[in-house]
Amino acid sequence: MKTLIVPALAALVFVASGTATAQMDHSMHGAAMAKPVASAAASPKADATAMGEGEVKKLNKARGTVTLAHGPLPNGMPAMTMAYKVKEAAWLDQLQVGQKIRFATDPADGGMTVTRFELVK
Helix, strand or coil: CCCHHHHHHHHHHHHHHHHHHHHCCCCCCCCCCCCCCCCCCCCCCCCCCEEEEEEEEEEEEECEEEEEEEECCCCCCCCCEEEECCCCCCHHCCCCCEEEEEEECCCCCCCCEEEEEEECC
């Protein structure tokens, strides 16, 4: 009898603790409230259409990438030189090493793909 009660009791405690945890209030009582997050349209850092400026350093058509030297980007990425995938491989035919461009990246992949660009005049 003892062997049946212990597993049944353990299962009951497990189920009950899961229910209690799911219903727990995780707020931080007495702590200062966090400031509300601005909407994507109001915040340029969160705006998927915000563009940064960079200079084309290298084109790799086989890999579908463009290497850009850029300043800080609106998505928070610091200034650096790095290779980005391009959304459309045909864009690589429109770019030349040394050109300055304005470009937007895809926030869904961490900003690793150029989704739009314009030549800087």
